[in-house]
Amino acid sequence: MDWFTLSVVIILLAASAFFALSETALTGASRASMLRLSKQGNRDADVVSRLFDMRERLIGALLLGNNIANIGASALATGIFTAWFGEVGVLYATGVMTALVVIFAEVLPKTIAINAPDRVSLAVARPMRATVFVLGPVLAVIEAIVRFLMRLIGFKVGANQPILSPTERLRGAVDLLHHEGKVEKQDRDMLGGLLDLRELQVSDVMVHRTEMVMVNADLPQEDLVREVLATEYTRIPLWRDTPENIIGVLHAKDLLRAIRAAEGDVSHIDVASLALPPWFVPEMRSVSEQLKAFRRRKTHFALVVDEYGEVEGIVTLEDILEEIVGDISDEQDVQVAGVRVQPDGSVVVDGSVPIRDLNRAMDWGLPDEEATTVAGLVIHEARSIPERGQSFTFHGFRFRVLRRERNRITALRIVPVPRGETEETRPRRAGTAF
Incomplete structure (x- = not known):
C-alpha cells in the first residue's frame, strides 16, 4: 500500500512540474512568434494563440492544477512518513517534500521553460487545452469570485492600459x-x-532651401542648358524673376531627349516648356503620409512650403528611404564629410548635419524634438547664436563652435563627457575651451 501511495506522490510531483513548466513557458512565449508560426500552418501555435486569448482561465487552470498536485503530494507523503516514523514523520515529510517540490517541481522545469519558452509552449499546448476544458466549470466559479473581490476593493477589471504604445x-x-x-x-x-516615419515631419528630412540647387529660367537657352547639365541632380527646380517664384521642375532626361531631337541645337529648345508643374507639400506633413503620396502620384520630388506658402526646401523619395536604410550614395553624389571622427576621440561635425544622422552614425542619443540640425540644437540650448570658440555642455556632450558664418554655425567639435564627470566637477557655462 505504501508503494502505491508513493507512486501517486511521484505522479503528483510530475504533474506539479508539468504545470510549473507550462506556466513559465506560456507566460514567457512570444505572441508574435506564435502568430508567425500559425500563419505558416503550425497547429500547435494556433492552440497557444487561443490559450493567450483566454489568459485569465489559463492562469486559473495552471495555478489550480499546480496547487492540487502539490497539496495532494504533500498530504500523501505526510501519511507515509507518519506511518514509518511516527509523529516525527511530519517533520521528515516537510523537509523531504520541500526539497523535492523546490528542485524537481519548480526550479528545474521553470529553468527549462525559461531557456526555450516558445518550443516548450508548443509542446504543452494541447495538454493545457485539455486541462482548461476539463477544469472549465470550476475555473468559471473561481473567475466570478475573483472579479467580485476585485470590484469590491475598487479595482476595475480590464481598465489598466500599457504604459508604452x-x-x-x-x-x-x-x-x-x-x-x-x-x-x-x-x-x-x-x-x-x-x-x-509616422513621428517625423517632412521638415525633418527635407533639403533646406539654403542647400537647394535651382536654375534661373530667364537665362539664355545655352547658359540654362549648361547650368542644368553641370549639376549632379536629375530634377532641378526652375525659377523666374525671384528664386521664390518656382515655375516648374525640369528632369534632366527630358532635356537630353529634347537636345537629341534638336540634333544638338539648344537654341531651338524652350527649356521652361519641358518642366513639369511644381508639386508643393506642407512642411508639417508626416513622412509616412508623404511616402504614400509619392507612391500615389508616382513621382519622387516635391517642394516643401511653410504655413505662409514660402518655399522651405525640397523632399525626395530618396530622402525618406535614407531615414530607413541610411545614406544612399551613387556615382553622382558629391561626398561631403559632415561627420569626421578625430584621433583624440572628438567628432567634428558640420552645423547642417541632421541630429538623426549624427545619432545613427555615432550611436548617440541627442534629442531631436526641438531642432533638426546639430547647429539648431546648440542654438536652442544656448538660447542665442554662439560666437566662434564658445563651448557648451548638455545632454552628456560638450560642444565647441569651431566656425560661424554670419548667423549660421557651420562647424562644431563634439566630445562625449565621461560618465564620472558631473556638473559639480565641470560647470556648465559658455565661453570655456576644451
Whole structure:
C-alpha cells in the first residue's frame, strides 16, 4: 500500500512540474512568434494563440492544477512518513517534500521553460487545452469570485492600459534584441527608422532651401542648358524673376531627349516648356503620409512650403528611404564629410548635419524634438547664436563652435563627457575651451 501511495506522490510531483513548466513557458512565449508560426500552418501555435486569448482561465487552470498536485503530494507523503516514523514523520515529510517540490517541481522545469519558452509552449499546448476544458466549470466559479473581490476593493477589471504604445514596445523589443546581440546595429537602425516615419515631419528630412540647387529660367537657352547639365541632380527646380517664384521642375532626361531631337541645337529648345508643374507639400506633413503620396502620384520630388506658402526646401523619395536604410550614395553624389571622427576621440561635425544622422552614425542619443540640425540644437540650448570658440555642455556632450558664418554655425567639435564627470566637477557655462 505504501508503494502505491508513493507512486501517486511521484505522479503528483510530475504533474506539479508539468504545470510549473507550462506556466513559465506560456507566460514567457512570444505572441508574435506564435502568430508567425500559425500563419505558416503550425497547429500547435494556433492552440497557444487561443490559450493567450483566454489568459485569465489559463492562469486559473495552471495555478489550480499546480496547487492540487502539490497539496495532494504533500498530504500523501505526510501519511507515509507518519506511518514509518511516527509523529516525527511530519517533520521528515516537510523537509523531504520541500526539497523535492523546490528542485524537481519548480526550479528545474521553470529553468527549462525559461531557456526555450516558445518550443516548450508548443509542446504543452494541447495538454493545457485539455486541462482548461476539463477544469472549465470550476475555473468559471473561481473567475466570478475573483472579479467580485476585485470590484469590491475598487479595482476595475480590464481598465489598466500599457504604459508604452505598440510602436514603443516594438522599438523596445528591437533594442533589447540588439543589446543581446541577436540584431545587428544596421538592422536595428533600419527598423527604428521605419518606426520613426509616422513621428517625423517632412521638415525633418527635407533639403533646406539654403542647400537647394535651382536654375534661373530667364537665362539664355545655352547658359540654362549648361547650368542644368553641370549639376549632379536629375530634377532641378526652375525659377523666374525671384528664386521664390518656382515655375516648374525640369528632369534632366527630358532635356537630353529634347537636345537629341534638336540634333544638338539648344537654341531651338524652350527649356521652361519641358518642366513639369511644381508639386508643393506642407512642411508639417508626416513622412509616412508623404511616402504614400509619392507612391500615389508616382513621382519622387516635391517642394516643401511653410504655413505662409514660402518655399522651405525640397523632399525626395530618396530622402525618406535614407531615414530607413541610411545614406544612399551613387556615382553622382558629391561626398561631403559632415561627420569626421578625430584621433583624440572628438567628432567634428558640420552645423547642417541632421541630429538623426549624427545619432545613427555615432550611436548617440541627442534629442531631436526641438531642432533638426546639430547647429539648431546648440542654438536652442544656448538660447542665442554662439560666437566662434564658445563651448557648451548638455545632454552628456560638450560642444565647441569651431566656425560661424554670419548667423549660421557651420562647424562644431563634439566630445562625449565621461560618465564620472558631473556638473559639480565641470560647470556648465559658455565661453570655456576644451
